[in-house]
Amino acid sequence: MARIVKKFGGTSVADMDRIRNVATKVKRAVDAGDQVVVVVSAMSGVTNQLVAWVSEASNIYDAREYDSVVATGEQVTSGLLALTLQGMGVDARSWLGWQVPVRTSSAHGSARILEIETAELEKRLSAGQVAVIAGFQGIAQDGRITTLGRGGSDTTAVAFAAALNADRCDIYTDVDGVYTTDPRIVAKARKLDKITYEEMLEMASLGAKVLQTRSVELAMRFKVPVQVRSSFSDEPGTMVVDEDQIVEQADISGIAYTSDEAKITVRGVADRPGVSASIFGPLAEASINVDMIVQNVAADGKTTDLTFTVPRADLARSVKVIEGLQGELDYRAISTDSDVVKVSVIGVGMRSHAGIASRMFTALADEGINIQVISTSEIKISVLIASKYTELALRALHSAYQLDAT
Template sequence: MARIVMKFGGTSVANVERIKKVAERVKAEVDAGNEVGLVVSAMSGVTNELVGYVRDTSKLYDAREYDTVVSAGEQITCGLAAIALQEIGVSARSWLGWQVPILTDDAHGSARIQRIEGEEIVRRMGEGQVAVFAGFQGVDETNRIATLGRGGSDTSAVAIAAALGAERCDIYTDVDGIYTTDPRIVTKARKLDRITYEEMLELASQGAKVLQTRAVEMAMKHHVRVQVLSSFEDKPGSLIVDEDEIVEQEVVSGIAYSRDESKITLTRVPDEPGSAAQVFGSLAKQHINVDMIVQNVSPEGGYTDLTFTVGKDDYDRTIKLLQDKDSGFAYDELVPDTNVVKISVIGVGMRSHAGVASTMFETLSEKGINIQVISTSEIKVSVLIAEEYTELALRALHTAYGLDTE
């Protein structure tokens, strides 16, 4: 017997029939002797509809009112799921964010969970009652509904699992697990049985859209074991766990790619203290997130070329900011390039194995792919290449690191 949290996204609860199927899956866990907390998203399409109403009403809306409107989507599914469970003989009740309560800060629209008071719920779960939670929502200290931002239901589920002391948090999605790379591109991609939080975090933030980055961060912080599995098939998924739960660690666990990159090069920036700080300081003030950065001193001396990447969403604003005559940025030319992709090789095993980066560079070189920017972290090597090589690079690297299925 275990206490588990099960989370179903919008497509899994898209209509009453699917909500009934979710109830059946929950019942199977209850029948197996488990205590279950169920976290549900809004029916797919509902959140977009509600967001549309808000935007049609006002361009500059009050985020607290936005949250009041948008949180209604999960409220509906939450009550329906409780009814669907009762209908098949499973004791259940719905818990809205303010009823639990799930206390958040006041960053409405992208609030962070601060505390969950789960004692009463744990007691009821012990008596066999399934707790059905509205995902994506909490309540701030002034008693106003706060939402966690898009995709926040994953974060809700992990936070609730932590608060309830759950043994596992199962995230049901439209994929059946975490793959070594995108199986739509690399047919030999392999489903991972287990992956560490650190690797998943890199995968999630590097463009694998299975799990919200914040949810993984929270799982890592609270040591919540997270399973990603399919809503539509009944088979085990991939488990995201602490490193010590993985006996034999591969050197490279997965290869991610992100097309959400744009590269900007500023040529002949004065090579003096403060030049880079001025540029990146200005971008930071505008909440523009800079990812990769390289700087090459020009051979003639006194000048440097500065290259960096920003997300495609921030691209226009960045260009505008840098071209602003009044800003006082010193450079010769601004060279933009949006036809780039970032490829990342990820694995905690890298810490103790040399040669991971050189394998990457050699493999790409053999295929004639030019590397534009390189950045590394303890468990990751990322390169920026021309976007047209995405598929070629992914397949070659997947083979080179021995990740292909037989």
């Protein structure tokens, strides 16, 4: 007997046929003797519709009422799945966030889980009942419904797996696992059998949409084994595990990319102590996240050019903040470029293998691709390039690190 949390996303429960497919998978696990907790998202497209209705009702809306509305999508799905399971002869009950309860912070729209009270669920599971839980939601101290932000159902599932000491958390999506890179671009991309929490966290934060970043952070913190697998196949997926569960690490496990960034260059800034803080401090106060940074000092040693990236959605706000600093910084000009992409090679094997960076730079140079900005971490090297080279860069790097499927 195993205790398993199974999470099904919006495409997996998009209509009644797919809900019946989910119920069949759950019943199979129950028949095998497993204790099963199911976490569901809203049906595909429903949350977007609910958000649109909130915006139509009020341009400047009360975040508490926003949560009250958008949480209903998961309520519908959990009830329908519980009914479908009951119709198959499976003892099942739906649970909303406030019924468990899932206690959260009061940051409506982006709440964080503080505690899950599991006593009643433990009793039900021991009696053989399937718990069908509405993901993405909880309850604040003041009794108001809260939501966890987009992708919050992944976080809900991992949190329940941790709270219930589950043997595994299965995340069912419309892909059959985690690949070495985007298989829609690189035909030779391979599905990974295992990947570490750290690598998955980097990939999730760098554009891979398989898992939500907060869910990976939670899984890593509580050492919850997570399996990413397809709702439409019975094939094993990719296990996300601790590093010590992977015997021999390849130097590189995957290549990710994101086109959600924009580049800003502030030219002709005085080269003096504190100038960087004078720029990045106000950006931080405006809640703008700065990512890659490079500084070039002029030949005369008196001025410098600062280049950095921000989320593309924050480009206009970033420029406005920097324009407001003209009097203080007396810079010569600002230039921007949103036609860029960040490409990253990721692997915990970087810690013990030399020459990873040089292989990346050589592969890109051989294809005539100019690197605009570079940033590194212990298990990642990222470069900023012109977006027109995205596919060429991914294919070249995938081959350079011998990730191609044979």
